[in-house]
Amino acid sequence: MSIETPDNLRYSKEDEWARREGNRVTVGVTDYAQQQLGDVVFVELPEAGKVVDRGEPFGVIESVKAVADLFSPVGGEIVEVNAALSQTPESVNEDCYGDGWMVVIELADPSEYDGLLDAAAYGDFVKSRSD
Amino acid sequence: MSGLRETPLAALHRKLGARMVPFAGFDMPVQYESIKREHAAAREAAALFDVSHMGQLHLTGPHALAATERLVTCPVATLRIGRVRYGCLCNLEGGVVDDVTVYRLADEHFMLCVNAANVEKDYRWVVQHGGEADVRDRSTETALIAVQGPTSRSCVAAVAADPDLVASMKRFRCVEAELAGRPMMLSSTGYTGSDGFEIYCDAGDAERLWQALADAGGEPAGLGARDTLRLEAALPLYGHELDDTTSPLEAGLDRFVKREAGGFIGAEAIERRAREGHPRKLAGFVLEGRGIARAEYPIASQGETVGVVTSGAPSPTLGKSIGLGYVPPALAEIGARFDVVVRDRPIPAVVVQTPFYTAPGK
Numbered sequence: 001m002s003i004e005t006p007d008n009l010r011y012s013k014e015d016e017w018a019r020r021e022g023n024r025v026t027v028g029v030t031d032y033a034q035q036q037l038g039d040v041v042f043v044e045l046p047e048a049g050k051v052v053d054r055g056e057p058f059g060v061i062e063s064v065k066a067v068a069d070l071f072s073p074v075g076g077e078i079v080e081v082n083a084a085l086s087q088t089p090e091s092v093n094e095d096c097y098g099d100g101w102m103v104v105i106e107l108a109d110p111s112e113y114d115g116l117l118d119a120a121a122y123g124d125f126v127k128s129r130s131d
Numbered sequence: 132m133s134g135l136r137e138t139p140l141a142a143l144h145r146k147l148g149a150r151m152v153p154f155a156g157f158d159m160p161v162q163y164e165s166i167k168r169e170h171a172a173a174r175e176a177a178a179l180f181d182v183s184h185m186g187q188l189h190l191t192g193p194h195a196l197a198a199t200e201r202l203v204t205c206p207v208a209t210l211r212i213g214r215v216r217y218g219c220l221c222n223l224e225g226g227v228v229d230d231v232t233v234y235r236l237a238d239e240h241f242m243l244c245v246n247a248a249n250v251e252k253d254y255r256w257v258v259q260h261g262g263e264a265d266v267r268d269r270s271t272e273t274a275l276i277a278v279q280g281p282t283s284r285s286c287v288a289a290v291a292a293d294p295d296l297v298a299s300m301k302r303f304r305c306v307e308a309e310l311a312g313r314p315m316m317l318s319s320t321g322y323t324g325s326d327g328f329e330i331y332c333d334a335g336d337a338e339r340l341w342q343a344l345a346d347a348g349g350e351p352a353g354l355g356a357r358d359t360l361r362l363e364a365a366l367p368l369y370g371h372e373l374d375d376t377t378s379p380l381e382a383g384l385d386r387f388v389k390r391e392a393g394g395f396i397g398a399e400a401i402e403r404r405a406r407e408g409h410p411r412k413l414a415g416f417v418l419e420g421r422g423i424a425r426a427e428y429p430i431a432s433q434g435e436t437v438g439v440v441t442s443g444a445p446s447p448t449l450g451k452s453i454g455l456g457y458v459p460p461a462l463a464e465i466g467a468r469f470d471v472v473v474r475d476r477p478i479p480a481v482v483v484q485t486p487f488y489t490a491p492g493k
Contacts (some may be wrong), residue, residue, distance in 0.1 A: 006215070038150075038162055038165065038166055038355070039165050039166055039167045041419075041423065042423055042445070044474075060474065062423050062445075063166075064166040064167060064355060064359060064444060064445060064447070065162075065166060065355045065358075065444075067423075067425060079198075086421070112334045125260065
């Protein structure tokens with residue numbers, strides 16, 4: 001089982017990825033997470049405008065077999081939500097770093113982004129758990 | 132994975148890339164690549180399941196018939212050699228010790244196929260209440276592979292010395308057959324709601340049989356798909372719909388209980404509980420709002436908790452969120468409405484006829 005971890009992203013230990021553009025961070029679940037979950041059938045996301053802390057659950061993802069919380073890798077206001085996932089939750093399996101994105105967060109504290117794992121460190125973290 | 136037991140096929144599952152999870156004390160494949168795809172294989176083609184974790188208790192000797200008749204809720208004296216029936220082992224309070232399939236292999240030889248989690252409990256129960264019948268637990272030496280789906284017949288026929296025997300076999304029969312070049316026991320039974328077979332063989336022959344069935348088009352499928360398949364067929368899962376306190380009648384298993392003849396352990400308690408009125412009945416429901424019902428989610432009516440979900444999942448075949456749960460009898464009627472509480476939010480549900488899915492031609 002090979003895991004994709006693009007170099008241009010940052011990662012949390014709760015298996016979310018984050019991509020910063022200016023002060024905004026796009027968030028989704030990692031390739032490892034979607035493989036572990038299996039066929040994603042349901043994604044529950046908050047309304048735009050909700051403010052979340054780093055590490056706080058902001059939504060729920062369900063596969064045929066499992067239910068998992070989505071934890072925010074950074075704190076801030078949720079300014080965009082991927083509404084298409086309610087119709088096509090399978091995007092999370094097919095394209096977790098693209099069409100499967102979940103929310104965009106306006107960073108409250110930019111240092112939180114810098115504190116996330118880089119691709120190599122996250123890859124090692126995943127490996128350490130599956131050994 | 133210390134302490135977990137393995138089936139004779141565990142190494143093969145890992146080689147196939149299965150995700151292994153603990154289930155009933157065994158390290159079992161939950162899925163290979165996709166539960167949805169494996170589910171579809173059992174509805175549209177032929178899926179292979181390793182269910183060697185299940186147990187087999189054999190009762191033999193001149194007292195085997197009387198003992199089995201007393202142990203299970205279904206009629207046994209009328210069970211002919213080569214036939215299979217579904218029933219329950221019940222305790223004195225009418226609760227379900229286990230749900231089992233009963234095989235008559237010879238005049239004085241019966242086999243109970245039991246749930247993996249209950250093998251030791253069942254063995255003790257059967258020895259304790261089996262009178263003078265000889266009881267043997269042959270679970271460890273026996274492997275079991277299920278082949279389920281509309282093309283399962285041709286898949287099994289392809290590995291059989293006598294393909295006509297497979298082609299003409301009616302449901303709920305069992306027969307000795309040479310499969311993959313070895314003597315095995317072929318049973319036209321299953322736990323998916325699709326046409327299919329279960330094949331009992333020596334543990335040492337399991338890999339050879341699996342390989343032959345895979346070469347004949349059988350697609351490996353895990354416990355994840357097995358669970359969504361049995362839920363669509365509204366087949367109970369011990370520990371969810373059934374347990375030591377549940378009467379088989381609460382679970383809607385009336386037609387597997389010899390209510391007039393009685394004469395089995397728990398019969399009096401089951402009838403007494405029926406006379407007094409069951410406080411709850413099992414209902415099959417479809418969610419009408421967005422969300423997925425899961426085991427242990429509360430069921431509410433007008434804001435009051437009135438029941439509990441025992442099994443729930445998105446149905447891959449129907450594209451709806453389905454479930455089973457215990458509710459007061461009035462709410463178990465077809466067309467009744469209640470809410471399933473998903474993360475503190477009530478999602479409307481309606482009670483429907485079960486099974487949710489019926490195979491074409493069945």
